[in-house]
Amino acid sequence: xxxxxxxxxxxxxxxxxxxxxxxxxxxxxxxxxxxxxxxxxxxxxxxxxxxxxxxxxxxxxxxxxxxxxxxxxxxxxxxxxxxxxxxxxxxxxxxxxxxxxxxxxxxxxxxxxxxxxxxxxxxxxxxxxxxxxxxxxxxxxxxxxxxxxxxxxxxxxxxxxxxxxxxxxxxxxxxxxxxxxxxxxxxxxxxxxxxxxxxxxxxxxxxxxxxxxxxxxxxxxxxxxxxxxxxxxxxxxxxxxxxxxxxxxxxxxxxxxxxxxxxxxxxxxxxxxxxxxxxxxxxx
Amino acid sequence: xxxxxxxxxxxxxxxxxxxxxxxxxxxxxxxxxxxxxxxxxxxxxxxxxxxxxxxxxxxxxxxxxxxxxxxxxxxxxxxxxxxxxxxxxxxxxxxxxxxxxxxxxxxxxxxxxxxxxxxxxxxxxxxxxxxxxxxxxxxxxxxxxxxxxxxxxxxxxxxxxxxxxxxxxxxxxxxxxxxxxxxxxxxxxxxxxxxxxxxxxxxxxxxxxxxxxxxxxxxxxxxxxxxxxxxxxxxxxxxxxxxxxxxxxxxxxxxxxxxxxxxxxxxxxxxxxxxxxxxxxxxxxxxxxxxxxxxxxxxxxxx
Numbered sequence: 001x002x003x004x005x006x007x008x009x010x011x012x013x014x015x016x017x018x019x020x021x022x023x024x025x026x027x028x029x030x031x032x033x034x035x036x037x038x039x040x041x042x043x044x045x046x047x048x049x050x051x052x053x054x055x056x057x058x059x060x061x062x063x064x065x066x067x068x069x070x071x072x073x074x075x076x077x078x079x080x081x082x083x084x085x086x087x088x089x090x091x092x093x094x095x096x097x098x099x100x101x102x103x104x105x106x107x108x109x110x111x112x113x114x115x116x117x118x119x120x121x122x123x124x125x126x127x128x129x130x131x132x133x134x135x136x137x138x139x140x141x142x143x144x145x146x147x148x149x150x151x152x153x154x155x156x157x158x159x160x161x162x163x164x165x166x167x168x169x170x171x172x173x174x175x176x177x178x179x180x181x182x183x184x185x186x187x188x189x190x191x192x193x194x195x196x197x198x199x200x201x202x203x204x205x206x207x208x209x210x211x212x213x214x215x216x217x218x219x220x221x222x223x224x225x226x227x228x229x230x231x232x233x234x235x236x237x238x239x240x241x242x243x244x245x246x247x248x249x250x251x252x253x254x255x256x257x258x259x260x261x262x263x264x265x266x267x268x269x270x271x272x273x274x275x276x277x278x279x280x281x282x283x284x
Numbered sequence: 285x286x287x288x289x290x291x292x293x294x295x296x297x298x299x300x301x302x303x304x305x306x307x308x309x310x311x312x313x314x315x316x317x318x319x320x321x322x323x324x325x326x327x328x329x330x331x332x333x334x335x336x337x338x339x340x341x342x343x344x345x346x347x348x349x350x351x352x353x354x355x356x357x358x359x360x361x362x363x364x365x366x367x368x369x370x371x372x373x374x375x376x377x378x379x380x381x382x383x384x385x386x387x388x389x390x391x392x393x394x395x396x397x398x399x400x401x402x403x404x405x406x407x408x409x410x411x412x413x414x415x416x417x418x419x420x421x422x423x424x425x426x427x428x429x430x431x432x433x434x435x436x437x438x439x440x441x442x443x444x445x446x447x448x449x450x451x452x453x454x455x456x457x458x459x460x461x462x463x464x465x466x467x468x469x470x471x472x473x474x475x476x477x478x479x480x481x482x483x484x485x486x487x488x489x490x491x492x493x494x495x496x497x498x499x500x501x502x503x504x505x506x507x508x509x510x511x512x513x514x515x516x517x518x519x520x521x522x523x524x525x526x527x528x529x530x531x532x533x534x535x536x537x538x539x540x541x542x543x544x545x546x547x548x549x550x551x552x553x554x555x556x557x558x559x560x561x562x563x564x565x566x567x568x569x570x571x572x573x574x575x576x577x578x579x580x581x582x583x584x585x586x587x
Contacts, residue, residue, distance in 0.1 A: 003384065003388060004384075004388065006384075007376075007384045010376065014375035014376065085369075085371070086367075086369055086371060087373065089367060090367065090372070090385070091388065092335075092337050093337065093360055093365050094389060095357045095360045096388050
């Protein structure tokens with residue numbers, strides 16, 4: 001399985017344009033922030049200490065979340081291409097079992113997604129350093145990497161269900177673009193969740209990947225928030241956190257990190273079972 | 285003579301379409317076996333079944349003693365496949381491609397290196413091992429494909445229309461290699477083609493249509509059975525020649541510049557040439573090619 005996964009990873013990184021396009025949503029997101037979203041969001045909140053640090057941390061959490069989805073999705077293009085070009089036929093005549101081949105595709109896609117997210121996190125850290133803000137602590141990095149791992153797992157299981165329905169590369173590419181664009185809205189990353197109408201907020205609450213964003217925000221924004229709201233009343237801090245999606249409140253209940261993690265694991269398992277059964281069914 | 289592939293009463297349908305209908309044949313060990321048919325005749329289905337990728341609805345297929353559907357893993361180790369399309373990864377080098385495929389057959393690191401050297405030798409691709417597969421010419425790709433099929437030292441080499449889309453020179457080179465593999469390495473070669481000329485060197489030919497065998501035998505058998513020789517005559521006095529033909533009850537077809545007459549055999553032309561000598565300006569006795577034979581078999585059985 002690992003041999004086959006290694007081949008997929010190699011193939012993905014050899015295709016420079018595929019790598020670029022799976023990062024495209026991330027590039028667009030960064031450009032949006034640099035050119036106007038950043039100022040828009042900064043103008044929307046009152047001045048307080050460590051404002052730049054806090055908002056930059058918020059953006060980093062969003063960018064890493066988007067990366068976890070788009071790169072994992074992009075990595076699955078190897079599988080779609082193999083099906084579309086019939087390259088898969090040559091693997092089917094080897095003694096390797098089909099389930100092992102499938103496992104190889106999944107492992108390679110998850111590894112690629114994970115690797116790209118770690119790289120994004122490192123770049124973000126460099127950005128913090130370059131703008132004179134404190135860099136991430138060791139604990140923060142360990143915590144973020146664990147969340148990234150969970151993110152890639154969840155995204156991977158959801159995407160593997162999707163991938164079954166795309167038989168040609170152009171169709172898959174189009175779907176990837178649509179998903180890459182939507183993902184920023186569905187997770188409350190382009191625009192702070194507090195400014196959206198209630199029904200969109202509920203949609204974001206349900207969408208599993210949003211929980212990745214909140215978990216990352218909690219980790220990355222912890223230190224700057226402590227500094228920013230040291231002098232402020234508790235209500236101000238809380239309203240900021242809800243507004244920016246650091247925490248979600250559903251029916252007056254604040255979702256704890258533990259609940260988010262459980263929710264993500266549950267979604268992962270459900271989609272994994274769904275994908276496997278659909279694949280078994282569609283092969284007949 | 286030992287048989288290496290045995291197909292018994294095999295049927296396979298897709299929905300209401302019967303792709304293979306009660307097919308029976310066997311392949312002798314070490315022979316060059318050609319499987320002929322037009323597109324959609326059921327060739328691919330039969331190949332897929334032999335490769336254990338498809339299971340037959342009924343009947344049984346054994347490959348070197350192993351049964352399809354029961355001992356698939358063993359069968360896959362016995363067969364090396366060259367597909368019609370070039371299926372290796374275009375972005376990887378030839379060497380990388382071969383190494384990855386070899387690992388899928390469970391070969392160890394040191395075995396892989398020597399296997400690649402051995403196969404590169406046979407198909408003469410040493411000079412392009414470091415190049416990307418996607419950048420190679422059609423003929424080079426095909427040679428790499430054959431090397432890939434030989435990596436795990438299979439007993440049977442299965443080629444699905446191996447020379448489709450190649451230039452004549454590459455085509456000849458590929459056929460030479462295939463012949464060499466059969467004779468020097470004692471491999472059983474199973475190939476499909478829709479050019480019967482390419483089957484001329486095979487030991488046995490089977491022609492299928494709509495999932496059934498419509499002709500079989502050695503290429504010479506088939507040629508004798510189905511070929512027809514024709515006499516082509518040109519003349520300056522068309523009316524006189526035509527009158528003679530009608531008078532003698534000779535069946536003829538008009539062609540550009542002359543007439544063709546079907547003959548039972550080549551020598552039957554001699555008395556005819558004597559008879560119409562005065563009217564003939566030129567003549568030609570045409571022996572039918574294997575392609576004509578194929579078209580003939582196909583048309584005749586189609587009725």
